[in-house]
Each structure stands twice: as C-alpha cells, then as structure tokens.
Amino acid sequence: MCGIVGLLVKTPALREQLGALMVPMLIGMTERGPDSAGLAVFSTPLAENERKISLYSGLTDDGADFNWLGLTHELKGHLGVTAAVEPKGNHAILSFDIAPTVVKRWIKEHHPKLHILSTGRSIDLYKDIGTPAEVAARYGFAGLTGSHLVGHTRMATESAVTPDRAHPFTAGEDFCLVHNGSLSNPNGIRRMLEPRGITFETDNDTEAACRFLEWRLREGDDLETALQKGFEELDGFYTFLMGTPDKLALIRDPFACKPAVVAETDDYVAIASEFRSLAHLPGVKHATVFEPAPEEMYVWNA
Amino acid sequence: MERLTFDLAAQPLRELNTFLHTGAKEGKVGHVTVLNPDGAHNIAVGLDCPIQVEVVGHAGYYAGGMNKTATVTITGSAGTGVAENMMSGKVHVKGFASNGAGASAHGGLLVIEGDAGLRCGISLKGGNIVVGGSVGSFSAFMAQAGRMVICGNAGDALGDSLYEAVLYVKGSVKSLGADAQYEPMTDEDVAVVASLLDQAGLAHDAKDFKRIASKRSLYHWNADANQEY
Numbered sequence: 018m019c020g021i022v023g024l025l026v027k028t029p030a031l032r033e034q035l036g037a038l039m040v041p042m043l044i045g046m047t048e049r050g051p052d053s054a055g056l057a058v059f060s061t062p063l064a065e066n067e068r069k070i071s072l073y074s075g076l077t078d079d080g081a082d083f084n085w086l087g088l089t090h091e092l093k094g095h096l097g098v099t100a101a102v103e104p105k106g107n108h109a110i111l112s113f114d115i116a117p118t119v120v121k122r123w124i125k126e127h128h129p130k131l132h133i134l135s136t137g138r139s140i141d142l143y144k145d146i147g148t149p150a151e152v153a154a155r156y157g158f159a160g161l162t163g164s165h166l167v168g169h170t171r172m173a174t175e176s177a178v179t180p181d182r183a184h185p186f187t188a189g190e191d192f193c194l195v196h197n198g199s200l201s202n203p204n205g206i207r208r209m210l211e212p213r214g215i216t217f218e219t220d221n222d223t224e225a226a227c228r229f230l231e232w233r234l235r236e237g238d239d240l241e242t243a244l245q246k247g248f249e250e251l252d253g254f255y256t257f258l259m260g261t262p263d264k265l266a267l268i269r270d271p272f273a274c275k276p277a278v279v280a281e282t283d284d285y286v287a288i289a290s291e292f293r294s295l296a297h298l299p300g301v302k303h304a305t306v307f308e309p310a311p312e313e314m315y316v317w318n319a
Numbered sequence: 320m321e322r323l324t325f326d327l328a329a330q331p332l333r334e335l336n337t338f339l340h341t342g343a344k345e346g347k348v349g350h351v352t353v354l355n356p357d358g359a360h361n362i363a364v365g366l367d368c369p370i371q372v373e374v375v376g377h378a379g380y381y382a383g384g385m386n387k388t389a390t391v392t393i394t395g396s397a398g399t400g401v402a403e404n405m406m407s408g409k410v411h412v413k414g415f416a417s418n419g420a421g422a423s424a425h426g427g428l429l430v431i432e433g434d435a436g437l438r439c440g441i442s443l444k445g446g447n448i449v450v451g452g453s454v455g456s457f458s459a460f461m462a463q464a465g466r467m468v469i470c471g472n473a474g475d476a477l478g479d480s481l482y483e484a485v486l487y488v489k490g491s492v493k494s495l496g497a498d499a500q501y502e503p504m505t506d507e508d509v510a511v512v513a514s515l516l517d518q519a520g521l522a523h524d525a526k527d528f529k530r531i532a533s534k535r536s537l538y539h540w541n542a543d544a545n546q547e548y
Contacts, residue, residue: 273418273437273455276399291398292358292377306377306396308417308436311455 020046036161045294050170053183055144060163137191188231200253320349
C-alpha cells in the first residue's frame with residue numbers, strides 16, 4: 018500500500034499556499050504510507066542556462082550537519098562554479114549556471130554518499146524516511162510555493178525502507194513520478210534500458226517505470242505517447258502520478274487495482290489515493306469529484 | 320421517532336458506529352444524520368436494526384458493509400466495497416461508487432445513482448444491485464444469485480463465470496465474460512427490472528434492458544475441452 022497526492026493550482030494567488038494546502042493531503046495518507054514520505058514541487062523555471070539540483074545528505078557521515086556552504090566553496094575551488102545553496106537540514110537546493118552533468122559528476126566523485134534527488138529548472142524534491150507529518154515538518158512543506166506538486170507516502174513492499182527508495186523518483190530533468198502499487202516486470206525494464214546507457218540508483222520497481230517514461234520523453238515522445246508506451250510495457254499494479262514543469266499526469270493500470278480520486282474546482286485540481294486526503298480543501302464540497310478510469314490518461318496543465 | 324446527528328468533524332467515527340450497534344437497537348431513534356464523513360472508512364458498517372442513516376458527503380471504504388435491515392443513504396460518493404456482504408436492507412449511493420460495490424451481497428438492495436467502478440457485484444450471493452450509470456470491467460464476476468440492473472454501459476468481461484445471478488443492461492457491453500450469454504427478456508424479467516427500477520427511484524423503461532445469464536457450460540469439468548473455453 019502507498020498513498021499518492023497531487024495538487025495543481027489554477028489561480029495564481031494560490032501558488033503561495035501550495036504547500037499549506039498540500040500538507041493535510043499528505044498527512045491524510047499516513048495510514049496508507051507511514052514509513053517514508055516525499056514530494057516534488059514545480060515552480061517558475063530558472064533562466065535557460067541555469068540549473069538546480071536537490072541534494073540529500075542523510076546518508077553521509079555528517080547527516081543533517083553536512084557543510085553545505087563548504088560544498089559551494091569546494092565547487093568554486095575545483096570547478097570555478099559559483100553555486101548558491103539553500104539548505105534545510107539534511108537537504109539542500111544547489112543552483113548554478115553550468116551544465117548539471119559536470120556538477121553531478123564532481124559530486125559523485127568527491128561526495129559519493131551525497132544523494133542527488135532531482136535536476137532541472139523547475140523541480141525541487143524532498144524525501145526521507147519517517148511519517149508524513151515528520152517529513153513535512155522536517156522540510157517545512159507548509160511553506161512551499163509553486164504551481165503544482167506531486168507527493169507520496171510509502172508503505173514499502175518491493176524494496177527496503179531507505180531514503181533513496183522513498184518517492185518521488187526522478188530521471189533526466191524536471192520529471193518525477195510517484196507510484197502506488199507494484200510492478201511485476203521492473204527487472205525486464207531494467208534489462209532493456211541498461212544497455213542503452215541508462216543507469217539505476219536503486220533496486221526499486223518504481224525507478225524502472227520512472228526511467229522508462231523519461232527515456233521515452235527524451236527519445237522525442239510527447240507525454241501522451243510515452244504514457245501509451247507505458248501501458249504497453251509496464252506490467253503490474255499501479256496508479257502513477259507524474260510531474261513535468263507544466264503538467265500533472267495520472268494513469269491507472271487496466272484493473273484499477275490501486276485507487277485514485279480527483280477533486281476539481283475553478284481554483285485547483287487535487288488528486289489523492291482517497292477522498293479523505295481531499296476533504297479539507299477549500300470549496301471541496303462543491304468540487305467536481307470523480308474517480309479516474311483505468312487505462313486512461315489524465316493530463317492537467319499548470 | 321427521534322432523530323440524531325453525528326458530526327464526524329467533531330466526534331470520532333467509533334462513537335457513531337457504537338451507537339448504531341447498541342443504542343439504535345432500542346428503537347427510539349429512527350433516523351441518524353452523519354455530517355462531514357470526509358471519506359472515512361467503515362461508516363455505518365454491520366448495522367442490524369431497521370434504522371435510517373443518512374451520510375451527507377463522501378464516504379470511504381466499506382460504507383454500509385454487512386448491512387442488515389437498515390437503510391443507509393450516502394449523498395456523495397462511496398469508496399471501495401460499499402455495501403460489501405450486505406444481508407438485507409438498502410444502501411443508496413447518490414453519487415458514484417468505487418471498485419467492488421456490493422461484493423458478495425447476500426440480500427438487500429444496493430442503489431448507485433452514478434457510475435460504479437470495476438468488479439461491481441463480484442461474487443453476488445443473492446442481493447440486488449441497481450446502477451444508474453455504467454459499471455466497470457469484471458462486474459458480476461462469479462455472481463451466484465441475485466440480480467444486477469445496469470442503466471448505463473458495462474466494461475469488459477461482464478458476468479465472467481456467472482452462476483445463477485441474472486444481469487440486465489440497458490446500454491452497451493464492451494465484452495461479455497466467459498460463459499455469459501444474452502437471453503431473451505421474458506415478461507417476468509420485465510416485471511423484475513421494473514420493480515427494481517421503481518425501488519431505486521430511477522426512471523427507465525424496463526423493456527429497454529437486455530438479459531444476461533450463465534450458459535452453464537463451466538459448471539462441470541470437461542476433459543474434452545482441452546482447456547479451451
């Protein structure tokens with residue numbers, strides 16, 4: 018079991034409240050996923066030449082005491098890169114204006130235990146073990162702003178409870194995916210992707226779906242085409258919720274084994290595994306509430 | 320008869336269900352209103368007295384499950400397994416219902432005014448289900464007794480491995496399951512459908528429905544079938 022939540026605000030004024038509206042959604046899914054939680058938030062993109070990466074130091078020796086400012090000094094010294102850092106305990110967002118592959122390669126060489134959570138111009142990502150309430154408080158989720166977000170509460174079934182196996186998973190730039198369910202052919206997907214130079218960071222089944230779909234997008238498929246190939250290639254039980262800089266997308270397996278419910282008003286589209294995570298939203302009593310059909314694509318534009 | 324209101328925003332669900340299982344049996348309260356259900360699971364499950372319960376809003380999983388003699392109305396939608404294993408009485412959902420609605424119901428009437436999800440009426444054991452909208456795939460799978468009236472359309476594999484339950488569909492059926500077949504509507508069928516539609520408060524002409532029942536070819540193991548059915 019796991020819980021998924023997604024929120025996209027249509028009214029620009031609500032962007033300031035994105036995190037505050039979402040926290041009760043995430044906490045509402047605690048019974049479905051008490052062991053880990055995470056979210057990816059999308060906000061106004063950085064300039065064309067800039068990138069940001071979300072980093073997690075919980076697996077390093079220093080943990081939450083990681084010297085984030087020191088990291089920027091090292092980057093300046095080694096690569097001549099001026100990077101800005103916004104730390105939140107064992108998590109930080111590092112932004113800079115060179116190719117992210119250079120920075121990421123350097124981090125992997127010099128700080129191999131530092132986990133790179135996401136890369137892009139829009140996406141910030143947080144995930145850790147703990148209850149949804151603990152994780153939300155740890156990173157100040159209530160203060161997050163942006164146009165849309167994708168969140169997850171995890172009850173692990175397919176791989177261990179560790180921060181790097183929490184959701185969302187990311188691949189490439191500005192793409193993330195959360196999953197409720199379990200895939201039956203993740204190893205087949207891995208064997209198909211690995212010879213194409215795609216590397217995996219965990220043994221988690223969701224990572225296979227995430228890298229598969231991102232690979233299709235990178236090969237030129239639009240989101241709808243990539244999702245159609247997902248229906249054809251990914252076997253198992255799933256409700257997937259995905260985020261890109263301007264879209265939220267949702268699909269369910271043909272047997273609708275895992276739940277999802279949507280509430281839409283003029284102000285927002287909110288998605289959750291169950292209605293109890295939507296019940297607190299303003300105006301939800303008059304929202305259009307529906308259950309997404311199996312094997313259909315639902316795409317909402319930010 | 321007295322009326323009582325439980326506000327689940329202020330009172331725990333257990334208080335409601337405890338009353339419905341104990342105090343309600345004294346027969347003094349005829350009607351209970353449940354406010355702010357907010358998708359909670361197990362609302363009004365296991366009722367065993369002829370009380371009216373109105374849930375104002377959206378219910379979570381298993382609402383009205385195992386119901387006996389009570390009438391449970393949900394003004395919003397219902398989550399997975401609404402009226403699961405109902406014995407008698409009535410559960411009426413004004414909105415849509417998620418997967419497994421009315422699963423294995425032995426008796427009573429389940430009305431869903433909107434659409435029902437997948438596996439509606441799976442393993443039905445004698446209850447009646449009327450769906451105002453459409454039902455998802457694998458509905459009435461292995462249904463043994465009882466009737467389903469579907470005013471909209473049905474998804475894939477309707478009535479797969481049916482036993483003696485009978486299905487009536489007004490709209491289109493994406494596909495029938497193994498061993499399900501269309502049969503002619505008799506006068507008795509029309510009367511049954513008209514009566515169920517009347518009990519559900521849905522205005523359709525019973526003559527517009529098609530009857531689906533079991534071919535009974537899966538009832539006995541046939542070694543000569545060579546696994547081909």
